[in-house]
Amino acid sequence: MARIPEAEIERIKREVSVERLVEASWVVLKRTGKDLFGRCPFHADETASLAVTPLKNL
Numbered sequence: 001m002a003r004i005p006e007a008e009i010e011r012i013k014r015e016v017s018v019e020r021l022v023e024a025s026w027v028v029l030k031r032t033g034k035d036l037f038g039r040c041p042f043h044a045d046e047t048a049s050l051a052v053t054p055l056k057n058l
Contacts, residue, residue, distance in 0.1 A: 031041050 019036060023029060029036035029052060037049035052058070 013057065017054075018057050019052050022050070022052055 007039070009044040019029065021037065025041055027041055027050065029038040034053065034055060036052040036054065038050045038052070039045040039048050040050040
C-alpha cells in the first residue's frame, strides 16, 4: 500500500479546517471556552463527547 507523503499530509492539515469538516458531517458544535463540543457520530452519545480545538485545528 502506498504511503501518503508527509508534505501532502502537512498541506492538508494547513488547508482543511477540522471545525468545518465536523460541521459538514452534520455534527452541531457548541463553544465551551476555547473548544467546541458536539455529539460523537460514531456512537450513541447522551452528552457531547467530541471535542474540536480550533486554535490547534484538532
